[in-house]
Amino acid sequence: MKITGSRGAKALALVALVSAVGACGLPRSGPNKAEIFKGSVLKQGDAFIVTVNSRVTRATAVTPALGFSSAFRNAGVVGSDVISPGDVLGLTIYENVKDDPLLGNTGQRVSALTEIQVDGAGYIFVPYAGKIKAAGQSPDGLRNIITKKLDTQTPDPQISVQRLAGDGSTVSVSGFAGANGVFPIERPTRTLSAMLSKAGGVTIEPAVAIVRVTRGGKTGSIWLEDLYSNPALDIALRPGDKITVEKDTRSFVAMGATGSQTKVPFETQTLSAIEALATVGGLNTGTADPTGVFVFRNEPAEVANAVLGRRDLKGDQRMVYVLDLTQPTGMFEARDFLIRDGDTVYVTEAPFVQWQKTLSAISGSTNAANNIATTGQ
Template sequence: MKLKTNRGARALALFAAVSLVAGCGLPRSGPNKKEIYAGSVLKEGDAYIVTVNSRVTRATSVMPAFGFSDTFRNAGLVGADTIAAGDVLAVTVYENVRDDPLLGNTGQRVSQLTEVQVDGQGFIFIPYAGRIKASGNSVESVRSAITRKLDAQTPDPQVQVARVAGDGSTVTITGAVATPGVFPIEQSTRSLSAMLAQSGAMAIDPATALVRVTRGGQTGKIWLKDLWANPKMDIALRPGDRIVIEEDERRFTALGATGTQSIVPFESETLSAIEALATVGGLQTMAADPTGVFVLRNEPEAIANAVLGRKDLRGDQRMIYVLDLTAPTGMFEARDFLVRDGDTLYVTEAPYVQWQKSLSVLTGSAGAAASLDAAAGGN
């Protein structure tokens, strides 16, 4: 009977010791579920704690929508031979006289003006024809204008005009492309997708590439894969357009009992909670609590009101979304719930982990004491 009493007393003492040590500042990856819930608005904290379900998932499934405005989309293709300021033209004039040609020397019936620059105001100068408006006109229109001007001074002139490859009708492509530079708008590269193909391969994963186009004071951007999938977004280019290929800069932070604790870039346009967990190596098998997966974010006013079924909230609200992977639909909810830029994904440790740490501390301390006692007895 005394032996049983001693064993009971020792067990009780061990339990008390473990409880005491567990309540101390043992190392851990972050707050436990109880401490997180203590920060709830219901307990005078500053965050709304919401269990994820299908309604919450629908209310929070808001991703940035990119595309081009009507101004970009309604711009028609530039004519393949439309001249722009800065272009260089080659003009050839054939005259039907030998003895005293207007432009050439005696006996010279063909006169070539190989580099006629279109000035900043869009004009060119042709001897005996004067200044002629070229910018915005086709090569044929300029040829006809030169012919009319010369016709009054030399009999039946024949004029040929060629546009030297788009020195003025150019766009600039920079960013994550294999061959950045200045490219002419030609017959085969008058649309955005065709020009991107001309500039070479992407230097980043196309799945997370953004294409930004700046024209004058307006800017539009689109996911590269949406550009390929939606012909309506394949806008016509204009001289002076600036095209930048950007890498998706969205990130989320993974903390707690996950395979990796770090700032993680998005690997696709949309990222679910289950995909985010997989990206960081999943849950730590021997440490994570699958009932304590949290997503922390500052939610915009409209979404926060929709999630909470309210209309009185003003400004961004701190929200903590709870995912229980052990619930009957928990895995499906995690698969459907979208992680957004700036989110913090936090997984709590299972309760027994702290007990294991406490026992390890106690048994380690007891072992060290026994070693010291044995060493002292040996002396």
Template sequence: MKINTSRWARSVALIALAASVAACGLPRSGPTKREIFAGSVQRQGDAFIVSVNERVTRATAFTPALGFGPGFVNAGVVGSDTIRPGDTLGLTIYENVDDGLLANEGLNSTLLEEVQVDGDGFIFVPYAGRIRAAGNSPEAIRRIITDKLDAQTPDPQVQVRRLAGDGATVSVAGGVGAQGVFPIERPTRTLSSMLARAGGIAIPTEVAQITVIRGGQRGKVWFEDLYENPSYDIALRGGDRILVEQDNRSFTALGATGTQNRVDFEDRTISAIEGIARVGGLNPNLADPTGVFVFRNEPAEIANQVLARSDLIGPQRMVYVLDLTEPTGMFEARDFLIRDGDTVFVTEAPYAQWSKTLSALTGTVGTASSISNIASN
């Protein structure tokens, strides 16, 4: 009788333990496929859940458009000889007499070094007065000075040299070989040549972006487009600021993947299948290949196109579903593009949860049996 009572008590204990395990939430990497679908708009949720097909892939194939506006593209190349405020000139004046206006005794030439063009664009030359230099070439300034002095000394000869271009410089910062301020000179009048002057690109070229700030204007291009599209190799202007930086787009991978992490874009575009591969693929012991989800806040114009509607306003919460077991599932995942800020989530297979439950029950039963044995002793 005592033996039967003991067995009955053990059975009751096991049933109670099983019930408690079933009632407890087992560890998991995120929501189940059923729970995600329960949050759809069709079920009074706040997200549109859409199965990915060829039409959806085309509608969502959006990549950030980078380029320069007309104000940059239509700007002509600055003449390297054009003088600007802040430039420094060197003047040599020859006089055809022994006792000239400017030359010291016994000399027939005068050297005027480091004559700086003032903020209004003028320079001062003794006996020639205040002369407009900005906007003129050294040759034009030479003629002006010669004409001014010709009435005061016979047959003057003038040389004008541009010594430095402090008034026509650009700053280059970011991922280049040598950051700094560089003058616009004959070899460095365009964007690509100035980048070369700054030591070239010091970050991966496939994800390098070039931003040019000119006054209130701003333009950005991919570095590789400078060579694929010659119109983007714009002419520079004094005061331009050039910033070289790496593409900062990223997405997050969660759930039953090899690793769960924030992943930076390493190419201009990345597909869903590439994104999964970069985090180690699907976890073979956990993943449900029918439940690969991409969470995204979609602009209204794209959301309307995907859902064949026209009434949506503002960003919409969208959940795109990829089923890798479908005949075309791998193709759809290969063509569907991941965008900046996306969350890629892979659900666990129902078997994984069942396996966890069995494991928990087996461990619990083993623990209960040990306790029972100890108690019986």
């Protein structure tokens, strides 16, 4: 009976010691499942804790809304030879006279007027023809106008109009493009994709490239991959357009019992929970609890109401989404649940890990005490 009592006393002492050591706050990667659930609104906390299922996945599947407005999409392709203010023109005039030409010297039938710049109001000046509105005309249309002006002064004039490179019909390209600068809108570069090709493409991964176009006071942006896969997004350019290639700035934070704890940039347009975990090396096989994968997020009221089946929530709501990878559909739910910008993906430690740490601490303390006692003898 004494032996049994002695063993019972030792067991009680061990439990008490384990509890005492555990209460001291052993090192760990973050809160456990019980502590997270204590923050639920059901327990006077301030976060809604929701188990992920197919309905929740559909309600939270919100991706960045990128695209061009109808004003961008419906704009027709500008004629490659349409003259604009700032353009430089070259005129060649052939006169059907030899002795007394209107523009040239005696015996000179051909007169060349080079580098005639279209002024800010869209006009040019041609000797004997006067001031002529050139902007908005094609070279052929301007040729007809000049011909009519000169026809009354020299018999049957023949005129050639050439649109040279100028400052009128140009766009600027900047950001992560192959070449930054000002490029003319020419016949091969009248659309967005063609102009990007002219500028040398992009210098970042296409999956994270965003193309922004500013026209006047309006701006539209699209994913580069969408531009190449959807011809409707290959908008026609207009003089003065500003094209900027930007890098996706979205990111999420991985913490807890994962392969690494870090801030991770998005590498694709959409990122699932299972992909996010894979990006940081998956679950730590020695410490992770696959039943405790959490996603912390501030959710807009409209999404939070849809997830919770409510209508009364206002403003951003703190939401904690729970994924249990051990459930029959757990891996599928993690595959379909989308991670968003600013999310925190947290994996709890398995319960036995804290016990291991506690026992190790006790063992270490006992060994240290024994060493001290041995040294003192």
